Structure formats: C-alpha cells, structure tokens
Amino acid sequence: MPNNQFKRGELYSFITGKASTAVARRLQKNFKLAGIEITIEQWSVLYHLWKEDGLSQQQLCDATFRDKPSITRLVDNLEKLKLVKRVPSKDDRRSNLIYLTPEADQLQSRTMEVANQTLNEALEGVTHGQVEIAKEVLHMVYENLK
Template sequence: MDTNLIYDDQFYSFLTGRVSTAIERRLQRNFKENGITITAEQWSILYFLWDSEGLSQQDLAKLTFRDKPSVSRLISNLEKQKILIRLNCTGDKRTNQIFLTALGHRIKDKCMFQAEKTISEAMKGVDKESMQQAQLLLEIVFNNLK
C-alpha cells in the first residue's frame, strides 16, 4: 500500500459524494420541470421495483444502500401518492412485499427518460474510455470497503 499518496480537498469531496449529490439535484430538477412529483430518493426505490416487483423492504434497503427506516419512509410516501402498495408476505407476516400500482407502472417511461437525460447531461464530453476507467476505479474503491 502506498502511504505516500496525498489527496487534495477536491478528491475527498469527490469520493464523499459531491458528484452523486450534483446528479441527484439535477435529476430532481428535471423531474420537477417535467411534472414528475417524486423525489430522486423515491426514484431509486421505483427503479428496482420496475425491474422486479414484490421485493421486500429489506431487499430495497440493500439494493439502495439505505437503512430500513429510510426505506420505510420512502415507501410510505410513495403509498400516499398511490404509486405503490405494501402487502404482507404470505409466508412471513413480519415481511412486506412492495408492488407498483397502475400509476407506478404508468410513470416509468417518463421517469426513465428524465433519468437518462440527467445522465447524458452529467456525462457530456466524457469519452467511453474515460467512463470505463472511472467505473473500474470506483468498483475498486467500493470493493475495498465491502
């Protein structure tokens, strides 16, 4: 391990979420400008449900790297908007499975379009090789901390 590495403030800021925060803010703005009433945090829950309905709150917590109380709050707010429903699992009454409502299915394309637009805005001017190098670096960092 190279203990002589010196990191500047920008590097620490980058690794602690500066970029992800900027992307989340832009996504939120893009949603709002296009009449989408969910938050970027809620979108992260919906993203996984659009891929696989019936996930448990525990599954969603793991997939989104959030704690269970945060996921429960997000789910409750999405229930209030009638975007998803929470049902008791038949095998274990302590476990809830999360399903999309018709509205939850209907908003998928509009939300995904805005998410793709946001990523395109964020990645403007970045070539494919640089993206692959950044992905490799971030995977290494992530795996070091597992």
C-alpha cells in the same frame, strides 16, 4: 508524498460531495420540469421495483444501500403518493412485499427518459474509456469500504 495526498483529498471531496450533489440536484430539477413529482430517493426505490415487482423491504434495503428505517419511511411516502402498496407476504408473516400501482407503471417511461437525458448531460465530453475507469475506481472504493 504530500502532492499525491492533496490530489487524493480532492478525489475525496468529489466522491462525497460535488459531483454526486450536482447529479442529484440536476436530476431532481429535471423531474420537476417534466412534471414528475417524486424525489430522487423515491425514484431510486421505484427504479428497482420497475425491474422487479413484489420485492420485500429487506430486498429494497440491499438494492438501494439503505438501512431498514430509511426504506420503511420511503415506502410510507410512496404509499401516501399511491405509487406502491404493501402486501403482507403469505410465506413469511414478518415480511411485506411491495407492489407498484398502475399510477407508478404510468410514470415509468417518462421517468426513465428524464434519467437517461440527465445522464447524457452529465457525461457530455466524457469518453467511454474514461467512464469505464471511473466506474472501476468507484467500484473498488465501494468494495474497500462496504
């Protein structure tokens, strides 16, 4: 079924490229326009900390689908920006718990607003039903490969 192969190939390029790149760049641009000087990778870490503070680096790895070195360096950079603090865990001395600073708390509402606006831009003209199916497909792709 060569025709189907070709169409799948297109999906492939969408999944790995075009759409996610476009979303990432627009989000970064909108952060900058709003005067929010963080990267989207840093944002993806803060996003989980805003939901629940004091996560370990390993928990951040699981939440953000990154490996340990990536989280080490993202936390390094967030610490440099004074947005988080590493606090050694008392229960397990190998482990750091990551806490938000007041500066990071201040950033939350503006940042989430920009993210929501960007999402609305991205999904303009897309129906709720289409979104549900796209989510299902992307979820199945993830489950197939994780």
